[in-house]
Amino acid sequence: MTTDPHDEHGEILRRALQAEAESVIPAADGLERIRARIDERSQRRFGRDWFLGFTGGNVGAVWARPVLAVAAAVLIAGIGVTAPQTIDLIQSVGSNGAAGEGHDDGTGGGTPGSAGVPPDARPPASTETPRSGAPADSGSPSPDTSIGATACATPPATSSATASASPDTGTDSGGGSGTAPCPSGSPSVSPTPSPSDSDTSEPVQPTTPSSPPASDPPAPAKAEEPAA
Amino acid sequence: MAFRKPDDEGVRPTDVTETLVARGTAGAVAVAWDADQAVTALYSANYRSLVRLAAMLVRDAGTAEEVVQDAFVAMHGGWRRLRDPDKALSYLRQSVVNRSRSVLRHRAVVEKYAPKGLPDAPSAEAGAIGELERSAVVQALHRLPTRQREALVLRYYADLSEAEIAQTMGISRGAVKSHTARGMAALRNILEQFS
Numbered sequence: 374m375t376t377d378p379h380d381e382h383g384e385i386l387r388r389a390l391q392a393e394a395e396s397v398i399p400a401a402d403g404l405e406r407i408r409a410r411i412d413e414r415s416q417r418r419f420g421r422d423w424f425l426g427f428t429g430g431n432v433g434a435v436w437a438r439p440v441l442a443v444a445a446a447v448l449i450a451g452i453g454v455t456a457p458q459t460i461d462l463i464q465s466v467g468s469n470g471a472a473g474e475g476h477d478d479g480t481g482g483g484t485p486g487s488a489g490v491p492p493d494a495r496p497p498a499s500t501e502t503p504r505s506g507a508p509a510d511s512g513s514p515s516p517d518t519s520i521g522a523t524a525c526a527t528p529p530a531t532s533s534a535t536a537s538a539s540p541d542t543g544t545d546s547g548g549g550s551g552t553a554p555c556p557s558g559s560p561s562v563s564p565t566p567s568p569s570d571s572d573t574s575e576p577v578q579p580t581t582p583s584s585p586p587a588s589d590p591p592a593p594a595k596a597e598e599p600a601a
Numbered sequence: 602m603a604f605r606k607p608d609d610e611g612v613r614p615t616d617v618t619e620t621l622v623a624r625g626t627a628g629a630v631a632v633a634w635d636a637d638q639a640v641t642a643l644y645s646a647n648y649r650s651l652v653r654l655a656a657m658l659v660r661d662a663g664t665a666e667e668v669v670q671d672a673f674v675a676m677h678g679g680w681r682r683l684r685d686p687d688k689a690l691s692y693l694r695q696s697v698v699n700r701s702r703s704v705l706r707h708r709a710v711v712e713k714y715a716p717k718g719l720p721d722a723p724s725a726e727a728g729a730i731g732e733l734e735r736s737a738v739v740q741a742l743h744r745l746p747t748r749q750r751e752a753l754v755l756r757y758y759a760d761l762s763e764a765e766i767a768q769t770m771g772i773s774r775g776a777v778k779s780h781t782a783r784g785m786a787a788l789r790n791i792l793e794q795f796s
Contacts, residue, residue, distance in 0.1 A: 382785060382792040383757055389738035390758040394653035397662045399669075403652075404644050407673045411640070414674060 636680035640673055643689055648673075651697050657754045658701035659708075660743055668704060672696035694759070695769045698751060705747055734795045741791040742784075749784035752777055 400406075634642065648669060655665035672693050676683070683689060742750055748770070755766045767774045785792075 382789065385734070385792050385795050386738060386742075386753065386785075386788065387757040389735045390657060390742075390754065392732075392735040393739045394657060394758060397653045397656040397665065399649050399652040399662070399666055403648055403666060403670060404641065407640060407644065407670050407677075410670060410674045411677050414678060
């Protein structure tokens with residue numbers, strides 16, 4: 374009856390490993406070291422949870438993520454809701470500042486910013502003209518067309534437009550209410566001298582303010598209107 | 602009996618030399634431990650055995666203790682994710698083997714760029730035959746590839762089954778057989794000297 378040499382070798386190996394293991398004596402303070410490491414780790418975790426605004430327990434970590442997700446969603450939604458109002462507020466503040474200086478600067482500041490879409494930028498300007506003085510007048514041209522509003526919002530433009538299309542504006546002025554705001558707008562821009570001289574001193578208008586860039590684009594528009 | 606569930610603490614046979622028998626822990630009562638209690642209980646039952654197992658793998662008692670302590674800390678941190686507390690010992694053993702593997706990998710890199718001296722010399726008792734046998738076998742064991750050494754240590758020191766070794770090492774049972782057979786073949790010359 375022979376033993377398996379593999380088992381015999383295994384026994385030798387097992388005996389040697391046992392003897393080797395017996396020589397290893399762990400330190401007695403192993404548990405204290407483990408607890409110290411656990412405490413250190415839990416303190417780090419507590420600090421992280423505290424940073425997140427929670428008390429640090431495992432219970433807090435459970436509902437921390439949902440609460441954070443809801444809070445982030447509410448924050449994003451709030452930003453999205455208030456963004457248009459904020460933009461309007463900024464625009465109104467900007468145009469109020471421009472109205473304080475004068476319509477020329479206001480239109481001049483509006484046109485470079487939105488050179489491609491002057492009609493969109495104009496409505497705020499037309500809504501602000503009531504503040505400047507003639508709400509009924511500025512309101513009346515707007516029903517005609519948006520082009521009429523733009524013409525009223527840019528007094529120099531209307532003045533130059535009247536230069537190019539004086540017959541039309543002449544008839545409109547004869548009509549009364551439609552063109553009345555346009556002169557009323559222009560006096561507010563350049564106070565008194567322009568309304569009195571607006572009919573005759575139209576060549577002077579382009580030279581007065583720094584609004585030629587603003588007045589130039591509408592002028593072709595007015596010129597196109599009669600053509601259309 | 603070294604690898605014991607904490608429930609067996611009261612029935613620990615004192616007349617048995619310390620061997621790593623994980624299979625003899627059947628009948629453990631399911632106890633709802635909290636993490637601190639589990640660490641304390643598993644420490645008192647298995648810390649020494651785990652340190653010795655790690656020492657077999659990393660050849661350094663201090664490093665072995667650190668490895669086992671890290672495993673305990675990790676188990677404490679992941680105690681809530683440990684669905685079956687009865688498997689805490691298996692988790693610890695697997696963690697020890699993985700961390701020992703990492704230590705050896707790191708040590709290999711360090712020794713590659715900063716070679717050190719030879720390992721500790723045998724003790725003064727090296728003249729004894731048993732000591733000679735032990736040192737020769739252990740040195741031969743440490744010359745084996747890592748996987749073969751792990752398989753042999755888990756098989757002949759921890760007395761684990763092939764399935765348990767496969768789970769601990771994260772390999773298949775066939776691979777366990779292969780590593781064990783190759784390791785034993787490599788040690789045959791040394792072992793035959795003492796047979």
